[in-house]
Amino acid sequence: MAKEITGPILRALTLCKTIGAHAVLREVSFSMERGSGLAIMGPNGAGKSTLLKVLSGLWAPSGGELWRFGRRIGDETSSDQRVVLLGHHSFLYPSLTAFENLLFYAHLWGLRKARQRVVEVLRQVDLLWAQNDLLQTFSRGMVQRAALARVLLADAQLLLLDEPYTGLDGAGRQLLDRILGDQKRTGRSFILASHDEDDVMRVADAVALLVGGRMVWWSYTDKLRPEQLQRVCRGDYDKEGA
Amino acid sequence: MMIFVVMMAFLFALSLGSHVADLHAALPGILWMAFLFAGMIGMGKTFANEVREEALTGLILAPGDKIAIYLAKLTGAFVFMVLIEIVSTPLFLEVFQVPWRGPWTLWLLILALGAAGFVEVGTLLSTMSVHTSSGDLILTMLLLPLEIPVMIMTVQATRDLLTLTRAGFWLWIHGLIAYDAIFWVLPLMLYDYVWEV
Numbered sequence: 530m531a532k533e534i535t536g537p538i539l540r541a542l543t544l545c546k547t548i549g550a551h552a553v554l555r556e557v558s559f560s561m562e563r564g565s566g567l568a569i570m571g572p573n574g575a576g577k578s579t580l581l582k583v584l585s586g587l588w589a590p591s592g593g594e595l596w597r598f599g600r601r602i603g604d605e606t607s608s609d610q611r612v613v614l615l616g617h618h619s620f621l622y623p624s625l626t627a628f629e630n631l632l633f634y635a636h637l638w639g640l641r642k643a644r645q646r647v648v649e650v651l652r653q654v655d656l657l658w659a660q661n662d663l664l665q666t667f668s669r670g671m672v673q674r675a676a677l678a679r680v681l682l683a684d685a686q687l688l689l690l691d692e693p694y695t696g697l698d699g700a701g702r703q704l705l706d707r708i709l710g711d712q713k714r715t716g717r718s719f720i721l722a723s724h725d726e727d728d729v730m731r732v733a734d735a736v737a738l739l740v741g742g743r744m745v746w747w748s749y750t751d752k753l754r755p756e757q758l759q760r761v762c763r764g765d766y767d768k769e770g771a
Numbered sequence: 772m773m774i775f776v777v778m779m780a781f782l783f784a785l786s787l788g789s790h791v792a793d794l795h796a797a798l799p800g801i802l803w804m805a806f807l808f809a810g811m812i813g814m815g816k817t818f819a820n821e822v823r824e825e826a827l828t829g830l831i832l833a834p835g836d837k838i839a840i841y842l843a844k845l846t847g848a849f850v851f852m853v854l855i856e857i858v859s860t861p862l863f864l865e866v867f868q869v870p871w872r873g874p875w876t877l878w879l880l881i882l883a884l885g886a887a888g889f890v891e892v893g894t895l896l897s898t899m900s901v902h903t904s905s906g907d908l909i910l911t912m913l914l915l916p917l918e919i920p921v922m923i924m925t926v927q928a929t930r931d932l933l934t935l936t937r938a939g940f941w942l943w944i945h946g947l948i949a950y951d952a953i954f955w956v957l958p959l960m961l962y963d964y965v966w967e968v
Contacts, residue, residue, distance in 0.1 A: 587828060587832055620828050639833075
């Protein structure tokens, strides 16, 4: 499948990733425009996390083409400050405070006015009150908010979010919805991997289904009813030909 | 690590008794065995801070050359190892009743080359094993055989320094330099690949 979601910010053409003898991604093709949100859904082991790792530059693709911001990424791993990944873990140090962790990343990314920026993002995720607490004392939801703050810190053009709602309470989920809406309004884009149809319908402009490493179906969310998406996720994607 | 080294010094000195000749003969081997095992304890902790929340992934995705992560870990491990050596070598000499022989610069040279050889291999293997489920086992199984040349050369060089055998001493030092150079260059060539192991 090589259907265009339009736009030049990210483009994958028959992208493949093999780990050992196992093909985790098989000829995945799509592209994304600036200021849009794409949701990747699929059962466990479908390759969602692997796809995000390849798109982030953490893992090199085994085949196909990957273009980010008009530049082709070769078969090497590559980091780019315009792309940030939120994984299953926070990528933070448990023995440092939330402020110290974010300041460390701000320096690592060479941000100007680093302290000011750290305070801004901590306020944005409503974690300023716990800025001097060690990460190891945080609840799961607070760690997720701190991880979100790290992702927002660099003011990246493309956010890659692997199940970002995990661990968040009701207020946290609303906060994330708001942040993702702001991202799109300011011309930034995101790709999120999720199992939750409600989350996807709320924040994404398009949704794609990954099964066995293949992108088997996709649709714009404004042309989709929630029950259709539920049927697709149950495996009836052939009947919902988007 | 330091407690382990001190314990090794006293236990071996006590078990060898008061025969000065035995103590002198045993010192080089026991000294470097203590450093080897103390270093292995340290190597197992190289990426301990990065494991729980996968901070290493965050470092890899940061702008800049990934080799900087390796070099930073290598430098930290090297400084720590040399400090332990500098503090504990006089203790070993005292406990084993060995008079200080040879210029201190040559002692520093052996200690630095031995530490470099150890931490170069150790840091590379730690990086390769950090994402594997049985990382500690892999580290131990691969580290010990790869450290055999370093141990042989450092023990021989230390013995030659204590007996003031200069010709033999420089032969082992040249061997150590060659070994260190190989394991300095190898990770620079492999490092991009190592992250995905």
